[in-house]
Amino acid sequence: MKFIPILFSLLFVASLSAQNATILGVVTDASNHEPLLGVTIKSGNTGAISDANGAYQFQLPPGAYEISWSIPGYETAKKTIRLAATQTLTLNQELNSSDNLLQQVTVTSGKFEKPLGQVTVSLDVLKPRLIENTNSTSVDKVLTKVPGVSILDGQASIRSGAGFSYGAGTRVLLLVDDIPALQVDAGYPNWDDYPIENIAQIEVLKGAASALYGSSAMNGIINIRTGFAKDKPETEFAVFGKTWGAPRDASAKWWGTDSSEIVQPVETGASFVHRRKMGKLDMVVGAYSLYRDSYNRNTYSRYGRITPNFRYRVNDRLTIGLNSTFNLGRSGSFFIWGNDSNLALQPGLNSASFSKGRFRYTIDPSIQYIDRAGFRHKFLGRYYSINNNNSGNQSNSSKMYYGEYQIQRQLNHIGLVATAGVVGIRTRVNAELYGGKYASENLASYLQLDYNGIKNLNLSAGIRYEKNLIYSPEYIRLANNTIDTIPNGKSSESKPVFRLGANYQIGKATYLRASWGQAYRYPTIAEKFITTKFSTIAGVGPNPDLVSETGWSTELGIKQGVKIGSWLGYVDLAAFWQEYQQMMEFVFASFSLDGAVFQSKNQGDTRVRGLELSVLGQGKLGPGQLFVLAGFTKTDPRYKLFSKAENNYWGSSDTSKNVLKYRFRNTLKSDVEYVVKGFGLGVSAQYNSYMESIDLLFQEVLPGVKPFREKHKNGFTLLDLRGSYKVNKSMKISILCNNVLNTAYTLRPALMEAPRNYTLRLEWKI
Numbered sequence: 194m195k196f197i198p199i200l201f202s203l204l205f206v207a208s209l210s211a212q213n214a215t216i217l218g219v220v221t222d223a224s225n226h227e228p229l230l231g232v233t234i235k236s237g238n239t240g241a242i243s244d245a246n247g248a249y250q251f252q253l254p255p256g257a258y259e260i261s262w263s264i265p266g267y268e269t270a271k272k273t274i275r276l277a278a279t280q281t282l283t284l285n286q287e288l289n290s291s292d293n294l295l296q297q298v299t300v301t302s303g304k305f306e307k308p309l310g311q312v313t314v315s316l317d318v319l320k321p322r323l324i325e326n327t328n329s330t331s332v333d334k335v336l337t338k339v340p341g342v343s344i345l346d347g348q349a350s351i352r353s354g355a356g357f358s359y360g361a362g363t364r365v366l367l368l369v370d371d372i373p374a375l376q377v378d379a380g381y382p383n384w385d386d387y388p389i390e391n392i393a394q395i396e397v398l399k400g401a402a403s404a405l406y407g408s409s410a411m412n413g414i415i416n417i418r419t420g421f422a423k424d425k426p427e428t429e430f431a432v433f434g435k436t437w438g439a440p441r442d443a444s445a446k447w448w449g450t451d452s453s454e455i456v457q458p459v460e461t462g463a464s465f466v467h468r469r470k471m472g473k474l475d476m477v478v479g480a481y482s483l484y485r486d487s488y489n490r491n492t493y494s495r496y497g498r499i500t501p502n503f504r505y506r507v508n509d510r511l512t513i514g515l516n517s518t519f520n521l522g523r524s525g526s527f528f529i530w531g532n533d534s535n536l537a538l539q540p541g542l543n544s545a546s547f548s549k550g551r552f553r554y555t556i557d558p559s560i561q562y563i564d565r566a567g568f569r570h571k572f573l574g575r576y577y578s579i580n581n582n583n584s585g586n587q588s589n590s591s592k593m594y595y596g597e598y599q600i601q602r603q604l605n606h607i608g609l610v611a612t613a614g615v616v617g618i619r620t621r622v623n624a625e626l627y628g629g630k631y632a633s634e635n636l637a638s639y640l641q642l643d644y645n646g647i648k649n650l651n652l653s654a655g656i657r658y659e660k661n662l663i664y665s666p667e668y669i670r671l672a673n674n675t676i677d678t679i680p681n682g683k684s685s686e687s688k689p690v691f692r693l694g695a696n697y698q699i700g701k702a703t704y705l706r707a708s709w710g711q712a713y714r715y716p717t718i719a720e721k722f723i724t725t726k727f728s729t730i731a732g733v734g735p736n737p738d739l740v741s742e743t744g745w746s747t748e749l750g751i752k753q754g755v756k757i758g759s760w761l762g763y764v765d766l767a768a769f770w771q772e773y774q775q776m777m778e779f780v781f782a783s784f785s786l787d788g789a790v791f792q793s794k795n796q797g798d799t800r801v802r803g804l805e806l807s808v809l810g811q812g813k814l815g816p817g818q819l820f821v822l823a824g825f826t827k828t829d830p831r832y833k834l835f836s837k838a839e840n841n842y843w844g845s846s847d848t849s850k851n852v853l854k855y856r857f858r859n860t861l862k863s864d865v866e867y868v869v870k871g872f873g874l875g876v877s878a879q880y881n882s883y884m885e886s887i888d889l890l891f892q893e894v895l896p897g898v899k900p901f902r903e904k905h906k907n908g909f910t911l912l913d914l915r916g917s918y919k920v921n922k923s924m925k926i927s928i929l930c931n932n933v934l935n936t937a938y939t940l941r942p943a944l945m946e947a948p949r950n951y952t953l954r955l956e957w958k959i
Contacts, residue, residue: 214276216284217250219243220262223287227424231306232264232288238606244509244563255280262286265298265308293761294318294809295702295754300371301396301416303643303653304405304612305601310704311651313694315399315750315767317807321392321420323822326866326875326915328433328929328954330462330483331384332395332417338864338877339397340807340824345855345941347382351399353801353828354412354771356855357887357941359733359779361719362793364412364712366402370419370516372557372575373409377633378591378622379719380409383579386520386553388500390429390464391479393420399805400769401712401746404655404692407616407637411712411744412771419502419516422477426469433954435460437488440948441937444535447490460485475504488947489527490539491547496522514559523548528727529943533897537937537945541896542728549582571599587725589624608646614639620718627722627735632664635715649698660687661715665722665737672724672734672790673783679737684721686741688713702754702763712744716777720793730788730894733779739793744773755810760819762810771801772833778854781844781890789890796832799853803828817869823862830856846892846902847885854888855941857881857908871919873927881938882908891942898942909938927954 220232220243228247234240236258241251255278263269267288276282295310302312309318317339329335333344341352348358349365363380366373367387375382395417402410437458439446448455466479479500486493497520504514525547527540560572575595582588599614618635639657667682692710699705716739726732750767775795782792807824830853845854852858859882866875883906892899912934917927929952938946 212278213252213254214278214280214282215250215252216260216274216276216282217248218284218286219247220249220286220288221247222267223289226287229264229267229288232262232267233605234260234262234286235605236260240605242567242603242605245506245512246509248509260284262288264288265296265306267296293702293754294811295704295752295763299396300418301368301398301414302405303610304371304599304641305603305610305643307643310698310702310752310754310763311645311696313651313653313696313706314402314708314710315748315765315769315805317397317399317809319395319397321394322820323864324389324392325431325956326873326917326927327864327877327913328435328927328952329389330460331389332387332392332415333382333384336395336397336415337879338822338862340862341399341805341826341860342397343857343860343940346944347384349382349413349415350856351397351413352769352771352803352805352826353830353853353856353858356778356853359727359791361723361779362714362717362777363409364714366406366410366414368406368414368416370557371416372573372595372597373406373618374417374555374577375409376579376591377577377593377618377620378589378624378627378631378717379723380717381719383520383553385483385494385496385498385522386518386555387417388419388466388479388481388498388518390431390481391420391466391468391477391500391502393418399767400708400748400771401692401710401744403690403713404639404657404710405641407657407659408635408661408713408715408741411714411742411773412746419500420466420468420477422468422470422475422504424470426467427958428465428467429956429958430463430465431954431956432463433461433952435950435952437948437950438935440488440538440945441935442534442537445537445945447539448488455486458486458488460487473506475506477502488538488950489945491545492526494522494524496520496524496551510563512561514557514561516557516559517555519552519554521550521552523550529895530897530945533901537897541943542730544728546583546585546587546727549584551579551581553577553579553581567602569599569601569603571597571601573597573599585726586625589622589626591620591622591624594619608644610643612639612641612643622718626725627718628670628724629666631718631722633718634660634662634664636660651696653692653694655692656689658687658689659713659715661685661741663718663721665718669722669735669737670724672732672785672787672792677735677737684737686715688741688743702756704752706750706752707748709747710745712746712771712773713741714743714777715741716793720777726787728788731890732787732790734782734785734790734792736782736792736794739777740775740795742773742775742777742795744771744776746771758812758814760810760812760814762808762812762821765805765807765809767805767807769801769803769805773799781888789894791888798833799831800833801828801830801853815869817867820864820866820868822864825859825861827859828856829858844889845886846889850885852886854886855884856886857884859908866915868917873915873917873919875913875915875917877911877913877915879911880908887942895943901939902942905938909936910934911936911938923957923959925956925958927956928952929954 232243398414462483502516528544531541577593690711694708835851861880915929935949
């Protein structure tokens with residue numbers, strides 16, 4: 194008769210459950226009244242999460258409770274209530290956006306929404322305001338304002354983690370809406386493909402993130418998050434024009450002469466984006482066009498891009514999306530100047546090249562489903578097609594197929610978010626650059642855990658297991674006309690990587706963080722197999738024996754919120770340490786009948802240590818609004834073993850110092866803007882210390898490089914000014930003058946950067 198007490202127990206529990214009260218409602222944004230997805234509503238350990246319509250529902254026993262509504266980026270709302278048995282209480286709640294930058298929403302650090310102050314790694318966030326106000330024509334232009342970030346010939350480096358890679362191989366992974374967006378065969382970002390006209394924010398994660406995102410993320414991540422449709426339709430349009438003045442050395446000015454086809458170098462462009470909701474369908478359509486004849490001779494760009502994005506909410510649990518980008522254009526450039534004086538802005542050593550035409554496009558399907566048990570299922574896909582018809586036997590075409598399935602569960606009652614997934618990438622390449630057809634595969638699985646069940650403490654841990662494969666011809670011809678053999682034409686490697694992080698809130702607006710993560714990068718097809726020339730005296734050769742680089746990075750940082758009246762910001766101080774084993778970089782390898790040959794080689798073990806101080810803030814100060822982004826980064830990049838006898842200095846221009854090539858040890862950046870009564874004034878300043886080490890061959894052989902470097906051993910300083918006036922609610926006009934001091938400078942040898950230039954920009958927002 195044991196079943197009788199069991200039966201009574203079940204009936205008793207059922208009777209108590211029947212006495213519960215029900216709380217339900219809808220959560221919306223207080224400014225635009227849009228429903229908010231993912232709001233946590235709870236009392237103690239009981240609660241719910243709002244769905245795509247902002248709706249929620251849960252039960253509590255009769256009694257008095259404090260209910261809270263919270264989501265990153267918004268101020269937490271609280272309300273005290275009393276519930277009676279069987280009562281149904283409707284609590285609709287509006288949430289106000291938080292002006293506190295420490296509460297702004299980020300995703301990159303853990304694949305789910307988290308306030309900036311609580312992340313366990315260094316993470317900077319750029320908003321579209323800075324992009325628009327500086328008239329950045331591509332994402333890389335605005336990234337140079339982020340403390341610790343450098344861009345050399347299109348490749349990003351964070352905190353001296355990378356040098357000059359000759360357009361192949363990167364340690365910084367670029368994402369667009371969480372999907373890898375690099376040209377996979379070369380690991381190269383095609384900056385013109387990314388929708389600068391429709392960006393919600395850019396998140397820059399610093400340090401090893403291989404455990405989160407894979408091979409190319411060993412030095413950090415740049416995640417471009419695009420804008421989305423709102424209840425009220427939005428249309429934005431901008432048009433701009435730019436021209437360059439004469440360089441500091443007037444003899445270098447080539448335009449406007451009898452032999453020149455260009456009277457004045459100019460750049461013009463226009464952007465457009467329209468966002469709207471139509472019932473269950475969200476639509477965002479963007480367009481961008483650019484026409485540029487540059488200050489550097491034979492350097493030009495003509496392209497147009499459209500980006501139609503769609504999202505359809507089937508119901509409150511299922512959403513499907515289709516984003517796409519189409520980019521058609523052509524361009525020209527040169528690799529080496531004629532000299533450092535009268536030919537500084539003209540090609541030398543037959544190094545000019547051009548694109549006869551290019552067509553690149555992406556198609557990104559996505560599905561998100563939240564099941565009744567609270568699991569979020571997400572599928573992200575990408576088809577990336579590239580067809581570059583280039584001069585000099587440098588044409589290439591590739592196709593990339595990307596698929597990721599992710600499952601996530603937020604267990605709010607114990608403070609745990611678990612995210613797991615599998616990733617598959619397949620690439621097919623046919624390129625003159627590599628002399629044939631190649632293919633690559635990347636297969637990975639990952640698990641990420643984030644825990645905040647202890648008051649003020651956030652912990653994170655992740656593991657990823659990767660398998661990389663490259664399919665190539667079995668026999669590879671090297672630069673010296675010898676043959677290297679790859680058994681069965683297949684190279685492969687598998688490796689696990691791990692990461693750990695912690696963040697502890699030690700005060701009201703004070704967050705202490707620490708992190709450690711492993712770094713891993715498998716060589717790209719270009720690094721292993723490229724064969725090309727970039728001038729009459731030098732070229733790049735293949736290295737089929739190249740192996741992966743590994744390492745780790747660790748960081749200790751503190752973020753302190755600052756409030757001055759209504760002005761809110763934060764100060765961030767971080768100490769970091771990065772180590773790489775078998776670091777891959779392009780170095781001088783040998784001489785051949787065609788000249789000097791550079792190869793990507795494993796050049797030993799390296800270490801980068803340093804400090805970074807950042808300041809960011811915005812808000813009302815005095816009669817107007819003040820916006821600040823500033824930072825100082827100091828690094829010590831060196832070989833762990835440095836000896837002439839061991840030949841570990843790898844052809845450095847200065848063998849008296851142990852310093853990695855193509856790094857700026859010290860950088861200081863500041864961008865400040867003040868807006869009052871429709872008028873805005875902005876000042877941007879940047880200092881880069883002297884690049885102490887480059888390739889010895891470049892310094893001694895390329896015309897003008899050595900005297901230019903000797904003349905500029907104190908580094909360089911740049912100053913930009915801008916002013917704007919908001920004519921009415923919809924229209925704004927801006928005037929910009931960049932490189933006000935007309936500084937002559939190079940970011941990498943033998944390529945002069947822009948002299949003083951002027952821009953006029955008009956914007957309409959309706």
